[in-house]
Amino acid sequence: xxxxxxxxxHVILSEAASLxxxxxxxxxxxxxxxxxxxxPGQHLQLLLKYFSxxxxxxxxxxxxxxxxxxxxxxxxxxxxxxxxxxxxxxxAVNPPSGTYKYIFGTGTRLKVLx
Amino acid sequence: xxxxxxSPKYLFRKEGQNVTLSCEQNLNxxxxxxxxxxxxxxxxxxxxxxxxxxxxxxxIAEGYSVSREKKESFPLTVTSAQKNPTAFYLCASLGLxxxxxxxxxxxxxxxxx
Numbered sequence: 001x002x003x004x005x006x007x008x009x010h011v012i013l014s015e016a017a018s019l020x021x022x023x024x025x026x027x028x029x030x031x032x033x034x035x036x037x038x039x040p041g042q043h044l045q046l047l048l049k050y051f052s053x054x055x056x057x058x059x060x061x062x063x064x065x066x067x068x069x070x071x072x073x074x075x076x077x078x079x080x081x082x083x084x085x086x087x088x089x090x091x092a093v094n095p096p097s098g099t100y101k102y103i104f105g106t107g108t109r110l111k112v113l114x
Numbered sequence: 115x116x117x118x119x120x121s122p123k124y125l126f127r128k129e130g131q132n133v134t135l136s137c138e139q140n141l142n143x144x145x146x147x148x149x150x151x152x153x154x155x156x157x158x159x160x161x162x163x164x165x166x167x168x169x170x171x172x173x174i175a176e177g178y179s180v181s182r183e184k185k186e187s188f189p190l191t192v193t194s195a196q197k198n199p200t201a202f203y204l205c206a207s208l209g210l211x212x213x214x215x216x217x218x219x220x221x222x223x224x225x226x227x
């Protein structure tokens with residue numbers, strides 16, 4: 001079945017540690033890829049997106065993600081996390097053109113210890 | 115301020131009752147969405163609408179209904195046929211000019227007693 005997979009459900013890190021959250025999708029063809037973040041008590045907001053071009057995209061708050069087409073992956077990274085990065089992170093895919101569907105992964109809860 | 119307004123924020127309902135969740139946007143966006151968020155399951159698509167008077171089922175449409183009579187409004191009805199309606203419901207709209215970005219409301223938490 002077509003899906004978006006996030007393998008890390010809960011991640012706990014100390015401040016200044018590096019972060020990598022995995023995202024894999026099973027759609028063929030051209031897709032648009034996104035990472036959204038939900039801070040405690042706040043609404044979901046866009047972190048970064050990839051449509052085409054440079055597979056390494058940079059987003060807000062020092063986050064970046066790398067699209068690897070051969071691996072159907074779009075992993076999120078941050079070199080040094082802060083306590084304020086504590087949140088839930090969602091990977092999302094907009095399948096090949098012609099559809100307005102946006103499919104989300106199951107999310108990863110990140111807790112950063114001060 | 116421009117944005118998406120969902121109401122009510124919290125709602126309690128007895129089993130067997132239908133309930134309608136409101137979603138209004140003043141962003142002039144054409145496409146709107148309803149998602150259900152459950153712990154450990156992420157966001158699952160219930161219904162989406164590309165334009166007024168048109169909508170499509172998402173992955174978990176059973177037990178839900180929607181209407182799109184106005185561009186600004188996309189209400190979701192949780193019917194008594196929905197077997198497990200207690201959840202957090204999120205409404206979103208799609209940014210203009212091919213931005214691809216979804217803008218989310220703050221959500222409505224429905225509890226069935």
